Amino acid sequence: MKASNQKLGTAMLPNHLGIIMDGNGRWAKKRGLPRPAGHTAGANTFRTIARYCSRIGIPYLTVYAFSTENWKRPQDEVTALMRLFKQYMEEALRDFTDENIRTRFIGDTSAFAPNLQDLIRRTEESSKDKTGMVLNIAMNYGGRAELANAMRQLAREVAAGSLVPEDINEALIEKRLYTAGQPDPDLIIRPSGENRTSNFLLWQSAYSEYVSMDILWPDFTTKDLDRALMEFAQRNRRFGGI
Numbered sequence: 001m002k003a004s005n006q007k008l009g010t011a012m013l014p015n016h017l018g019i020i021m022d023g024n025g026r027w028a029k030k031r032g033l034p035r036p037a038g039h040t041a042g043a044n045t046f047r048t049i050a051r052y053c054s055r056i057g058i059p060y061l062t063v064y065a066f067s068t069e070n071w072k073r074p075q076d077e078v079t080a081l082m083r084l085f086k087q088y089m090e091e092a093l094r095d096f097t098d099e100n101i102r103t104r105f106i107g108d109t110s111a112f113a114p115n116l117q118d119l120i121r122r123t124e125e126s127s128k129d130k131t132g133m134v135l136n137i138a139m140n141y142g143g144r145a146e147l148a149n150a151m152r153q154l155a156r157e158v159a160a161g162s163l164v165p166e167d168i169n170e171a172l173i174e175k176r177l178y179t180a181g182q183p184d185p186d187l188i189i190r191p192s193g194e195n196r197t198s199n200f201l202l203w204q205s206a207y208s209e210y211v212s213m214d215i216l217w218p219d220f221t222t223k224d225l226d227r228a229l230m231e232f233a234q235r236n237r238r239f240g241g242i
Contacts, residue, residue, distance in 0.1 A: 012233040014186035016060035017053060018208065020200055021046060023192030023216030025077075030216075036080030041218035043084050052222045054101050054133040060182055061135050062106070064200050068142035071111075082116060085139065089119040093126055100132030106178035107141030108149075136179065143202030150176035179204055187232045189225070191217045209235050 021042055028038030046063060053061045066081060092103060105120050112120070120139075153176045157163035163172075174180065184204045190196075193214035197205065211228045213220075 013056065013058055013229060014232060015058075016062070016183045016185040016187075017058050018062045018064070018185040018188040018201055018205070019049070020064045020188065020190040020198060021217045022064075022190055022194055022198075024218060026192065027216040027218040035074075035077050038218060039077075039081055039084055043088060045218050045220050047088075048222065049220065049225060050101070050135055051099065052225065054099065054135075059133060060185075061133060062138060062179070062185060062201065063136070064138045064141065064198070066107075066139045066141070067199060068108070068140055068145050069199070071140075082113070085112075086116055086119060089116075089123045092123050093119075096127070100130050101127060101135050102130040102132065103127045103135045103137065105139055106136050106146075107139045108145065109139060111140050134182065136182075138200070141178070141200075143197075143199045146178055147173075147203060173203070177203060184208065186237075187211065187228070189213065189228045191215045191220045191224070207237070207240070209237065 024038035024042040025035045026038070027041060028035050031037075046065075050061060050063070065085070070081070071078060096103075103123050105124065109117055109120050150173055154163065154168055154172065158165055179201075184206070185201060185208045188200070188205055188208045188210050190210065190212045193212065195210075195212050201208070209232055211231055213224060213228060215224055
């Protein structure tokens with residue numbers, strides 16, 4: 001499919017796109033399938049959309065893969081998700097070598113099994129010198145947990161005497177977030193028809209545009225992404241001004 005930025009113009013694409021990949025379980029239920037089947041279908045959609053975003057020139061893409069709250073799901077579903085993450089990273093090491101995509105994982109990855117942590121490190125290491133799109137995969141991620149982690153870092157610096165509380169400002173907080181050094185998301189897309197932030201990039205999304213789409217994530221296509229990008233291009237972003 002020909003990239004939609006020929007219609008939009010590269011300057012009208014978001015510099016940073018966030019996607020809440022929602023609806024896998026409902027997709028499976030509608031088809032009488034177990035929930036893990038929905039996650040498998042959703043993983044295939046993720047690969048397609050990530051490659052497409054890279055091709056059309058989006059510099060940063062952050063996808064919500066597994067939240068800090070997702071551990072509460074049934075054990076068989078969590079196990080299936082861990083298996084999918086392992087499969088993705090093995091494929092990334094094997095098949096993504098020709099893709100100019102730098103992959104990063106944001107969230108508390110220390111909670112994962114040692115073999116998964118090793119794959120995360122290897123995947124990040126193998127793509128660290130890539131110069132194309134930065135792909136952030138949010139795993140065991142929560143916006144509140146991210147902010148609490150940043151506060152702990154600042155508190156330790158204050159306790160050590162290297163920082164005084166009066167010097168703490170937004171810039172210092174941003175430098176201690178998982179996305180430090182990256183621009184805030186311009187656009188966040190949520191398929192599935194839900195209208196919640198779900199603890200995703202709470203600090204970074206203060207002025208993000210949201211597009212909610214009544215499409216379950218496994219059914220999401222590049223044409224749907226094009227429609228969301230066209231809607232974003234027509235928004236008048238004022239950032240609190242007139």
